[in-house]
Amino acid sequence: MAASQEELESYYGKEIILADRELVETGSKQILNNADKEDVAFLVVGDPFGATTHTDLVLRAKREAIPVEIIHNASVMNAVGACGLQLYNFGQTVSMVFFTDNWRPDSWYDKIWENRKIGLHTLVLLDIKVKEQSIENMARGRLIYEPPRYMSIAQCCEQLLEIEEKRGTKAYTPDTPAVAISRLGSSSQSFKSGTISELANYDSGEPLHSLVILGRQCHELELEYLLEFADDKEKFGKDVANDQEYFKPAAWVPPTEDDSDE
Template identity: 40%
Template sequence: MLKLIGLGLNVYGITLEGLSEARSCDKIYVELYTSIIPNLNLDTLRQIIGRDITLLKRRDIEEGSDYIIEEAGRYDVALLTPGDPLVATTHISLVIEARRRSIPVKIVHSSSIISAISGATGLQIYNFGRVITLTRAAGGSLPLSVYDVVEDNLGRGLHTLILLDIDVEAGYWMSISEAVGILEAMESIVGKNIFSNDRLTVGVARIGSTDAVVKADKLSKIKYYDFGGPPHSLVIPGRLHFMEVKALICLADAPQDLLKIA
């Protein structure tokens, strides 16, 4: 059996089910490249699970996953992943290949920024549109799909969660400051006032951790706010319900003139 087990958002984010399922496996792998869990490293994880764990790199899974599936055909193999398994889209091929060979697959869910963003900001999950990841400009061209998605969501009054690019193995993570710079560059090209200076923006850092930061302000001010270490994300709110306004003032220290900004 192949078990994909979520590690959630912080060091102790694995569920009781996940812990039990991992401990009962013959072999435990972990990947820590699809997201960043603050303060989590291999040694800490070994202590928490109480078992030996093998760290996989991206190429181990993407290019050489056959032996994992073969092992899973002979005994119980766990793959621990940050957040909720399969929210990062890279592991679905592993699941499909295992099922194709009639190897049972079990997915043990845990917390993810996708739902946690709602509790962290007080913005209602029903008012979010499509989520998107902002990647670094590649080959000199800006990732303008982010502009289109936010514009489309805003046109429907919907909030947008923008996840920010990370490349753990290369030691890179996109900060809110860098992200806002890219959004401003898009604005200067497209010019539809989507990422204007006074656009209400919520920056969030390390959601789920004890030192999480949530701050709402104008886009131009969010750029210079100190959010500390990774991971960072952005939310561009759409039309706000009055409870959401209250929540942003209370949870995200939004300026009192928030409604005028929105």
């Protein structure tokens, strides 16, 4: 968040309980306690319905006949338009988690393939590890948490390339154009246009980060905007033009007389 807990308490004039993932996922009773008698505000980063856990909390409140008022918030899901890509040209959003030695999930790959096949851009949300426990500490029941970790653009692109090499069906390639987004909505937000292989060597700086993989269709105004964030504008323009050949529908062939007789 852009403000600390102390700053929020000073602004609202009330004590704020920091609700970590464990509290939100397992402590709904604590959150809803006395909510039928007094106002309880549940503040989130991003839109309230950006997580299924929040939807579940609303359903629990309604089952207990607790009135719920939703105040929508700014979210990466709409603020991503600041990179110049039009929101209605986005497809399914995917999440990229930190790979481990024995866990390298790739279900997101198929969604990128589906998006690009119909010309839609893909927003990739990069992993955040805050107040996470190691497997060893969890097994031993020790409440010891790992230091916070935030995935970088470079690591995300490296993992993208690893899975493409493994799958080999060219949902994207090292030369697929993308745009890196860092610290969106802050005074230090930045964007960088490049191919996935180029961004695998990009120092994106302080978190938070996200990535957009372009669809095979890129409007001329989108491209004009993205070129402002490219180190080599001419090369990036060619990369986008070449990428549009992927998943390009075959040219329409009129039926022959024999076909029309059938």
